[in-house]
Amino acid sequence: MLTAACKFRNKSGLASTTRVMPFFLSTSATVTPLCPPPSPYPSPHFRLPYLPRRGLAFLAAAASPRTLPPTPRQAMASLATSTAAAAAAEVTHLSQRDAADIDEQLMGPLGFSVDQLMELAGLSVATAVAEVYKLSEHTRVLIICGPGNNGGDGLVAARHLYHFGYKPFVCYPKRTAKPLYSGLVTQLESLAIPFVPVEDLPQDLSGQYDIVIDAMFGFSFHGAPRPPFDDLIQMLVSLSVIGDSAKRPPIVSVDIPSGWHVEEGDVSGGGIKPDMLVSLTAPKLCAKKFTGPHHFLGGRFVPPPISSKYGLELPPYPGTSMCVRIGKVPSVDISSLRENYISPELLETQVMPNPFDQFRTWFDEAVTAGLREPNAMALTTVNKAGKPSSRMVLLKGVDKQGFVWYTNYGSQKAHDLSENSNAALLFYWNEMNRQVRVEGSVQKVSEEESEKYFHSRPRGSQLGAIVSKQSTVISGREVLQQAYKELEQKYSDGSFIPKPDYWGGYRLTPNLFEFWQGQQSRLHDRLQYSQRELGGSTEWHIQRLSP
Numbered sequence: 001m002l003t004a005a006c007k008f009r010n011k012s013g014l015a016s017t018t019r020v021m022p023f024f025l026s027t028s029a030t031v032t033p034l035c036p037p038p039s040p041y042p043s044p045h046f047r048l049p050y051l052p053r054r055g056l057a058f059l060a061a062a063a064s065p066r067t068l069p070p071t072p073r074q075a076m077a078s079l080a081t082s083t084a085a086a087a088a089a090e091v092t093h094l095s096q097r098d099a100a101d102i103d104e105q106l107m108g109p110l111g112f113s114v115d116q117l118m119e120l121a122g123l124s125v126a127t128a129v130a131e132v133y134k135l136s137e138h139t140r141v142l143i144i145c146g147p148g149n150n151g152g153d154g155l156v157a158a159r160h161l162y163h164f165g166y167k168p169f170v171c172y173p174k175r176t177a178k179p180l181y182s183g184l185v186t187q188l189e190s191l192a193i194p195f196v197p198v199e200d201l202p203q204d205l206s207g208q209y210d211i212v213i214d215a216m217f218g219f220s221f222h223g224a225p226r227p228p229f230d231d232l233i234q235m236l237v238s239l240s241v242i243g244d245s246a247k248r249p250p251i252v253s254v255d256i257p258s259g260w261h262v263e264e265g266d267v268s269g270g271g272i273k274p275d276m277l278v279s280l281t282a283p284k285l286c287a288k289k290f291t292g293p294h295h296f297l298g299g300r301f302v303p304p305p306i307s308s309k310y311g312l313e314l315p316p317y318p319g320t321s322m323c324v325r326i327g328k329v330p331s332v333d334i335s336s337l338r339e340n341y342i343s344p345e346l347l348e349t350q351v352m353p354n355p356f357d358q359f360r361t362w363f364d365e366a367v368t369a370g371l372r373e374p375n376a377m378a379l380t381t382v383n384k385a386g387k388p389s390s391r392m393v394l395l396k397g398v399d400k401q402g403f404v405w406y407t408n409y410g411s412q413k414a415h416d417l418s419e420n421s422n423a424a425l426l427f428y429w430n431e432m433n434r435q436v437r438v439e440g441s442v443q444k445v446s447e448e449e450s451e452k453y454f455h456s457r458p459r460g461s462q463l464g465a466i467v468s469k470q471s472t473v474i475s476g477r478e479v480l481q482q483a484y485k486e487l488e489q490k491y492s493d494g495s496f497i498p499k500p501d502y503w504g505g506y507r508l509t510p511n512l513f514e515f516w517q518g519q520q521s522r523l524h525d526r527l528q529y530s531q532r533e534l535g536g537s538t539e540w541h542i543q544r545l546s547p
């Protein structure tokens, strides 16, 4: 399997992505339903008192980013989750003294070495940079390294950025003789990463670099910057006064914007104004004054003794990520969100003559690619007045007879289908640049088929189906929880849970399929299968549609 995914970012900062598909060898405030469905429910079981807490705890646990597997998509999802969490909870900010103390604790009684922490810090910086500044638009990275550990973080970040595909340049004017630092320099030299003397840097950095990383000073900075760092800091200050951030390289500060007071921040107001700050271990007090769009936390190594001793409130890291966004989320220019799809061609000569076989092939590929819920599909129904409505359902079976899903026979979709059996299904497999449209007519599956499926579901879902009068208005979540709890007790002996007659399956029998494969410049492949009568029998006929 080839799963290259190369992300692109546009000027406004967030989106444009080229996706190379993985491929294989082959509302309104009141929620009164617009069409109240006829009620098929027996009335008795829904008048129960209040039970608020339990379900909420369960939800919080389920939402924990730690539980999410580390696919890129899930990492994105969990990033969003932890961003929200981080914004909601107050993150601890450290004083200069506590930061230095923690340093000592980690490298003393807690058994870490400086090399280890520096490696993790530098990796965090590199991953945070790569998350925000995509390779396609930001290739050349200047890393300005100071004499201490902050500079060491910069050297490590330079190495990781190189391996991520960036082109790093390092300015390291005050080298430290210690083996740790000379080793880091040797490693960079072995990658042919250029070391740029201060005097060779252009006065205006914007023409030569796409990102500038400030790894001059961290939490041990004090006083006023001494040469040559005073000039280097001024260079970054001049860069940040170029108002249009699209016309200059963004500045990323490691742990502290260099020259800022570690606790008070940019006291004079004339200091560096970084676009991004990557705080390490925990943000220092000065980070409260950071107003740039991207604040990340890195240094995923804080052990519980440190957290408890210093009362650290830190956000959870998503999935396997080395960094987590904290602070406010920048607002997105929605119009700039855009993907460029790169996929193998989808040709008439390659697809299967029967659309069910073609569907099965693509479906199996989506499963093999590890997509989350490839069986999730949008179902569109239309009522007798011609009003359409869509929602997601889960495909629970497909064969030449059709596409099956299960739901509540009293729901809005059921009501629509009782008036108009025509419906459409839509699958979108984002990571594969693929979409499948299926249209046809819908019938209920047999009671026997529904019974069989119902009893294959987890008992909790069986009870959930009984409890939910789907698509009707309820006064609060507690209504569901109380009803559920009662049923749980009723069936606590493990006895058979009868399927309610208001729950069962539908099968859509297709008369049209369309297989869509995203391509560059919006010149997508679209192959439509429609039915034709030929010599008394029905055959599938393939036509290419313009994208």
Ligand SMILES: NC(=O)C1=CN([C@@H]2O[C@H](COP(=O)(O)OP(=O)(O)OC[C@H]3O[C@@H](n4cnc5c(N)ncnc54)[C@H](OP(=O)(O)O)[C@@H]3O)[C@@H](O)[C@H]2O)[C@@H](O)CC1
Pocket (backbone or CB within 6 Å): 099, 100, 102, 103, 106, 117, 118, 121, 146, 147, 148, 149, 150, 151, 152, 153, 216, 217, 218, 219, 220, 221, 222, 223, 224, 225, 226, 229, 254, 255, 256, 280, 281, 299
């Ligand atoms: N858990 C952790 O703690 C982790 C910490 N990590 C990283 O370590 C950073 C702290 O590193 P650090 O202690 O080496 O100090 P740092 O800020 O790099 O600079 C000290 C150097 O700067 C010099 N200097 C000072 N003021 C100056 C001035 N005005 N003008 C000129 N020079 C000045 C000073 O010289 P001195 O004044 O002592 O002569 C010394 O040489 C921290 O922010 C984080 O990035 C991560 O690697 C891993 C986890």
Ligand SMILES: Cc1cc2nc3c(=O)[nH]c(=O)nc-3n(C[C@H](O)[C@H](O)[C@H](O)COP(=O)(O)O)c2cc1C
Pocket (backbone or CB within 6 Å): 373, 376, 389, 390, 391, 392, 393, 394, 395, 405, 406, 407, 408, 411, 412, 413, 414, 470, 471
């Ligand atoms: C990924 C996903 C899968 C879903 N699967 C089902 C399903 O299989 N059956 C179902 O009744 N509702 C399912 N739902 C909930 C429906 O989207 C919808 O909220 C519900 O069926 C009520 O729709 P209606 O009021 O239009 O009938 C799913 C929702 C999501 C997001």
Ligand SMILES: Cc1ncc(COP(=O)(O)O)c(C=O)c1O
Pocket (backbone or CB within 6 Å): 394, 406, 407, 457, 458, 461
């Ligand atoms: C209301 C509802 N019913 C049924 C289903 C399908 O669930 P299952 O896979 O347990 O049949 C879902 C899935 O999300 C759902 O939300």
Ligand SMILES: [K+]
Pocket (backbone or CB within 6 Å): 150, 214, 215, 216, 217, 218, 253, 254, 255, 256, 257, 258
């Ligand atoms: K710094």
